[in-house]
Amino acid sequence: MSESIYVGVDLGGTTIKVGICNAEGQLLHTYEGPTQTDQGVDTVLGNIEKYVRLIVEQSSYSWEQLQGVGAGIAGFLNVRDGVVVLAPNIGFRDVPIQAILEERLGKPVKIDNDANVAALGEAWAGAGKGVEHCVCFTLGTGVGGGIIMNGKIYQGFSGMAGEVGHISVVPDLEAIQCGCGKMGCLETVSSATGIIRMANDAVERGDRTSLAAVDKIAAKDVFDAAKSGDEVSLRIIGRAAFYLGKALATTAALLNPEMYIVGGGVSKAGDILFDELRQVFAKLTPEPLQRGMSIVPATLGNDAGIVGAAGLILRS
Amino acid sequence: MSESIYVGVDLGGTTIKVGICNAEGQLLHTYEGPTQTDQGVDTVLGNIEKYVRLIVEQSSYSWEQLQGVGAGIAGFLNVRDGVVVLAPNIGFRDVPIQAILEERLGKPVKIDNDANVAALGEAWAGAGKGVEHCVCFTLGTGVGGGIIMNGKIYQGFSGMAGEVGHISVVPDLEAIQCGCGKMGCLETVSSATGIIRMANDAVERGDRTSLAAVDKIAAKDVFDAAKSGDEVSLRIIGRAAFYLGKALATTAALLNPEMYIVGGGVSKAGDILFDELRQVFAKLTPEPLQRGMSIVPATLGNDAGIVGAAGLILRS
Structure with a gap:
């Protein structure tokens, strides 16, 4: 009772x-x-x-x-x-x-x-309700995440599993150093920090973008500019989505999850991010692994x- | 009794x-x-x-x-x-x-x-005896493998987890198509097939190598030539080891295993392969994930x- x-x-x-x-x-x-x-x-x-x-x-x-x-x-x-x-x-x-x-x-x-x-x-009561196997990517200042298997957090050998932000995805030629000390981690490109860095680089390079008029660029400025059709901002979000798609494809081959849940501030970019992400994922993932699988935004927020x-x- | x-x-x-x-x-x-x-x-x-x-x-x-x-x-x-x-x-x-x-x-x-x-x-009674969390890579004609978590095979959502051969590791510029239809899978470079392909390419290109005298190159010919100091063969095995190291680093960030077990015909290359593999892995993996972790050859063979x-x- x-x-x-x-x-x-x-x-x-x-x-x-x-x-x-x-x-x-x-x-x-x-x-x-x-x-x-x-x-x-x-x-x-x-x-x-x-x-x-x-x-x-x-x-x-x-x-x-x-x-x-x-x-x-x-x-x-x-x-x-x-x-x-x-x-x-x-x-x-x-x-x-x-x-x-x-x-x-x-x-x-x-x-x-x-x-x-x-x-x-998210897996228990949010976007993944009822799903037993899912992988979450939280795109914030860094890229965090977690692996849910059989409904539970997967810990690994020493409790450090699920470090999805440190999957190596950027080719050496373009890679920059991550806060973890390694080169080319997902976190260097698909986090808010990564997006702001790419935006500042573009402005410094003199690329033609409405971001040049922004005083201190935040990730949201890049999303807003992209939604208004700013080519440079679209390219930056496309790049963040591309590498996230590569990371998702990698985890699909390994973990065969039923669902990917993408949350955090960067996920607020919405369809611009998710459309590209789904396309890249479809291109890089063997077809049988895609069956019954979905990529969805987080729903619980903070x-x-x-x-x-x-x-x-x-x-x- | x-x-x-x-x-x-x-x-x-x-x-x-x-x-x-x-x-x-x-x-x-x-x-x-x-x-x-x-x-x-x-x-x-x-x-x-x-x-x-x-x-x-x-x-x-x-x-x-x-x-x-x-x-x-x-x-x-x-x-x-x-x-x-x-x-x-x-x-x-x-x-x-x-x-x-x-x-x-x-x-x-x-x-x-x-x-x-x-x-x-291997996890139960071979190289991984007593280990609860390990990932196996079998480098044969293709690259197979499996993920052992909490002592059991991890199946994923539709039983297709552990497809380690289809982790995308080769940058687009160098990538070739895999049998699965996708580009740049580990299997395209770190399998016997991949090694033989790289060897044939080198011979066709006219690279100075003792492999040029071999009638129909097998993976073992490349290992033997490498052990005799053939630079081209060393480079080929180095490349197979490099991409395998990238794949291991990726799985480390995700799964935090205690052990990697590498078997199959290509693992017979021995130290030439494993030394390079361990170096690449150490370079690409955050240090805390490396603690207590080992990369070992399979012991049970067939x-x-x-x-x-x-x-x-x-x-x-």
């Missing part, structure tokens, strides 16, 4: 967002409060506990209905043991957060990195992290 | 090889007989049954100790339902082989494609298929 609920925590450097989901991944309530990273690890842990208790108290659900708490955290994690190895943005180093929160809350706790958790959110975190309890 | 045994079947177009493994994947007995493809599906199925019964009878084990039979088959399979959709080399089309053999043998039967089964064999087939019963 009494419905089960799950709390997801999106632990950011500035704010902690918490949300209650039901067993279908529907986000029922959210609450947001300051992280207070400057006041140390204990304060941050105390805030997580406080916000989790608060959101359940303020809801129509009882504490007994809460089945567990999941948290998405940016940084190096030991997912298996529930330890934050290093998370500079919240000032955590070697914090056994799972054990501490389980003790304080008296509920099962799971953690995973923010990109994996967002992927799980909520994907909270929803996926809540889903960790059901899907680990 | 009574040890469990597992029979693996390597169902080829000319011969059927069967073998008995114990629960550790040790290959205890083998038997080989003709497939008799020309005598139709029923004869082939009858031969499988006959050889399975025969090898158990001739061993010191009883039929009761047999836990099940696995078969590796080249072709399009519906693994979940145990149906051979299309296998031209044995003349099977829409044959529900699992149900038929389970009925005839009174034991559980599992099937999978030959490349996946060889990968499982037995990998039988062993892995037997392993299907334990590892599905």
Whole structure:
């Protein structure tokens, strides 16, 4: 009779967002409060506990209905043991957060990195609802993502699987160095950072583009210019889409997913991006692997992290 | 008290090889007989049954100790339902082989494609013994392979995961068309076929190489020439190793395996191949993904298929 609920925590450097989901991944309530990273690890842990208790108290659900708490955290994690190895943005180093929160809350706790958790959110209750095998690409400042197999996050040997932003796709002649130290990663071209860099390069080269009139180019400026027919902007988005298509084709041959989910700020470019992406993918992927397969935009937006975190309890 | 045994079947177009493994994947007995493809599906199925019964009878084990039979088959399979959709080399089309053999043998039967089964064999009892997450590349006429996750073959959405030969790695300018219809697949450069093609190209171009004196170049001729210091042959193997290294780097970012296992005829090139491969991989892979990771030669040779087939019963 009494419905089960799950709390997801999106632990950011500035704010902690918490949300209650039901067993279908529907986000029922959210609450947001300051992280207070400057006041140390204990304060941050105390805030997580406080916000989790608060959101359940303020809801129509009882504490007994809460089945567990999941948290998405940016940084190096030991997912298996529930330890934050290093998370500079919240000032955590070697914090056994799972054990501490389980003790304080008296509920099962799971953690995973923010990109994996967002992927799980989309797979569980967003664009991928009902899909068992999907790969998510989140095109933001960098390119994050996650691999969902048999409905669960795939971790790999040391918990680092799903680094889709570091698939090598750019040929050596055109490749630039990625933040990871390697050359030609997807992240160097298909992220907002990559798009802005290509736009600035074009302006500096003196290419004829409406972007030349923009003071400080943002990815959105490139999308807007492209939508107005600016050839240079169309070419830049085409290039981002081309390399993303190559990365998708590579993962298709390896993982044979049912669905690709593409989210993050760059996905807001819309059809200009997705049309090219689907064409490149179709060209580079053996036909049998394309059957029954779809490439779709993410649907949960910023909520994907909270929803996926809540889903960790059901899907680990 | 009574040890469990597992029979693996390597169902080829000319011969059927069967073998008995114990629960550790040790290959205890083998038997080989003709497939008799020309005598139709029923004869082939009858031969499988006959050889399975025969090898158990001739061993010191009883039929009761047999836990099940696995078969590796080249072709399009519906693994979940145990149906051979299309296998031209044995003349099977829409044959529900699992149900038929389970009925005839009174034991559980599992099937999978030959490349996946060889990968499982190496992971279970060969180079990857004790490893939960590994990716196998078999460099033969083509490039086959398989992904082992949590100790099992990863199938993907429609059973086509692990097509490592069709990772796109060759830049467009140098790419040639693959048998799958796409351009620049790994198989076009790192297979025996790819090596022979590059060798013939070099000879036709008039490159100074000892291969010019060889009548019909085989991959082994290229390895031998390379070992004798032939620059052209070294360059060809270097190129095969380079693109294989790129493919490994890509799978590392996605799957974070603990081990890569490289087998097949081309792997016989030995250190010339593996040294270059490890260097390219190290250059293209983010350092954290390299930690604890190894690239090793396959150890079971042609037995990998039988062993892995037997392993299907334990590892599905």
